[in-house]
Amino acid sequence: MADRLAGLIEDLRSRGARVTSARRHILSELVGAEGHLTADELAARVQRAQPDLHLSTVYRCLDALERLGLVDHVHLGHGRAVYHLTDDPHQHLVCEECGVVIEVPDSTFAALSHDLASSYGFSIRPNHFAVLGRCAACGPTS
Amino acid sequence: MADRLAGLIEDLRSRGARVTSARRHILSELVGAEGHLTADELAARVQRAQPDLHLSTVYRCLDALERLGLVDHVHLGHGRAVYHLTDDPHQHLVCEECGVVIEVPDSTFAALSHDLASSYGFSIRPNHFAVLGRCAACGPTS
């Protein structure tokens, strides 16, 4: 876990981006949470250690990290986006009833991805879409 | 086409909802456009015939129509939602580069839907998610 963070920091540095306190904390929280954090949540968590970190800084950091390819975001339907690290590729199932987010391996979408490529020439962007529906606990759509 | 509109109006009436000028126009535009309209676009089109129709009314109408099951909306990633009629079920592929929306039949997702149901007990909500990626014209993710 500490190794993973160290690797990410190293990535940052090696691509010529500056390693700041805000970025270090944000990456650290993302590693700790294993993804799925909104900008809000991320700000709240980092602020426990660094109270004057502003929400807009979180957005700018995430934007920079995304541009560098370390982070990606997914829109979960009703506005708010969640951010996660790009290593450990996965897709998201979101329950519209209870809001739970289930991670599923990329391989689940391999067949679909292939079909869409051959039928429509369309390339799915990995890690960047959420599938909406209802989870097992909430039962099928009534 | 006129028949389709008449059927929708009838649906409205039979479920006890009031048939207003705003609702009639909105349904008419949705039929004419074959879906994929944002609230903005919808307002602009209806305003050609009924200039004082307010955007908030469009949202309220769409909300009512959605509650009645005639209309559904999809979030295309960066905020704005598009609305479409619920008959003629289909899914949406959205190109992140050029924004084009490609409709594909529900059947394309049948296998995925089945897999997710059996592996995770998760029921995909039909017609309510968009798949992001890149269209044939824009080429695969660089």
Add this chain to the structure above:
DNA sequence: CTGCTTGCAAATAGTTTGCACGTTC
């Protein structure tokens, strides 16, 4: 006529931006 609908203005949520100051390399 009674309540569902609408127009309008103002509020909200999520995110972005301008600018002056602080920090990293």
Add this chain to the structure above:
DNA sequence: GAACGTGCAAACTATTTGCAAGCAG
């Protein structure tokens, strides 16, 4: 010390809501 990053306030976009007036049933 030059360029990049951050804090803060204000702008912006998409959508929702309160309220008084309007129209459908």
